[in-house]
Amino acid sequence: MSGDATPVGFTGGTLDRADALRHDPAGILAARRDPAARCLLLAPDWSPLVEDGRLGWTAVPGGGEVALLGLDRGAPRFVALAAAGEGASFRAPSMMAALASLRGGEAATYAAARSLLQWHARHGFCANCGTATAPFRAGWGRACPQCRAEHFPRVDPVVIMIAEHHGRALVGRQAAWPAGRYSALAGFLEPGESVEEAVARETWEETGVRVRNVRYVASQPWPFPHAQLMIACVAVAENDAITLDTHELEDAIWVPRDEVRRILAGEPGAFLPPPPYAIAHTLLERWAAL
Ligand SMILES: [Zn+2]
Numbered sequence: 001m002s003g004d005a006t007p008v009g010f011t012g013g014t015l016d017r018a019d020a021l022r023h024d025p026a027g028i029l030a031a032r033r034d035p036a037a038r039c040l041l042l043a044p045d046w047s048p049l050v051e052d053g054r055l056g057w058t059a060v061p062g063g064g065e066v067a068l069l070g071l072d073r074g075a076p077r078f079v080a081l082a083a084a085g086e087g088a089s090f091r092a093p094s095m096m097a098a099l100a101s102l103r104g105g106e107a108a109t110y111a112a113a114r115s116l117l118q119w120h121a122r123h124g125f126c127a128n129c130g131t132a133t134a135p136f137r138a139g140w141g142r143a144c145p146q147c148r149a150e151h152f153p154r155v156d157p158v159v160i161m162i163a164e165h166h167g168r169a170l171v172g173r174q175a176a177w178p179a180g181r182y183s184a185l186a187g188f189l190e191p192g193e194s195v196e197e198a199v200a201r202e203t204w205e206e207t208g209v210r211v212r213n214v215r216y217v218a219s220q221p222w223p224f225p226h227a228q229l230m231i232a233c234v235a236v237a238e239n240d241a242i243t244l245d246t247h248e249l250e251d252a253i254w255v256p257r258d259e260v261r262r263i264l265a266g267e268p269g270a271f272l273p274p275p276p277y278a279i280a281h282t283l284l285e286r287w288a289a290l
Pocket residue numbers: 126127128129130131144145146147148149
């Protein structure tokens with residue numbers, strides 16, 4: 001592998017998130033009226049409208065709720081909370097193609113906007129008392145007028161991992177994936193678990209493989225379907241006999257490091273790798289370079 005690893009997808013955003021401004025309602029009003037302010041352009045299915053590798057922007061609407069994504073060299077950047085409904089399509093091929101065409105850092109801004117929109121669309125009512133809530137803090141929270149509870153955008157942690165056994169990586173595939181595609185195993189972290197424990201449990205549940213020496217590699221925000229944080233790890237497998245959980249996986253295989261390198265270089269091999277914007281790609285790349 002070359003020394004220039006693919007950057008982790010959906011990271012590298014350059015907006016200043018301007019936390020102090022979120023707490024300043026008068027400042028937010030002024031930012032909204034700033035002639036340099038722009039609002040993120042989205043298609044009805046929430047796909048980004050990409051222009052020359054960059055996200056498209058338009059004038060900020062005069063009315064309606066907006067969230068402040070941040071400041072681009074001082075210029076306010078918003079997203080309209082009414083941009084789309086909950087029916088927005090989930091990972092349409094056209095959207096993934098648009099994302100793949102974005103230059104570095106732009107996809108991070110899109111991921112933040114999309115996750116924020118999803119959260120607002122699904123959290124219109126107070127989880128504490130059921131009353132309709134309203135956005136506050138420039139769109140980075142919702143407040144309940146009845147019980148005064150404040151709600152903030154949630155992020156769901158997911159562990160994604162490669163178990164290694166004598167120079168071979170364990171990869172699996174779900175039945176719904178494109179033919180030939182294999183990727184790192186993954187699963188949601190549960191309450192009461194450490195990252196290391198979740199990696200070991202998920203690997204055991206899905207493949208019957210016991211792992212130890214879990215090591216963190218990298219993380220990635222993933223805005224599908226809502227707002228996940230992918231926590232990528234490698235671990236040492238204690239055995240290589242696979243007992244598949246067929247509710248989770250259609251297949252799982254061990255692939256030697258040399259073959260993973262060739263596959264990532266675009267040569268045919270035992271499987272088709274995950275796309276470059278997925279952290280599973282980064283994880284395979286980092287593991288293959290070891
Ligand atoms: Zn309430």
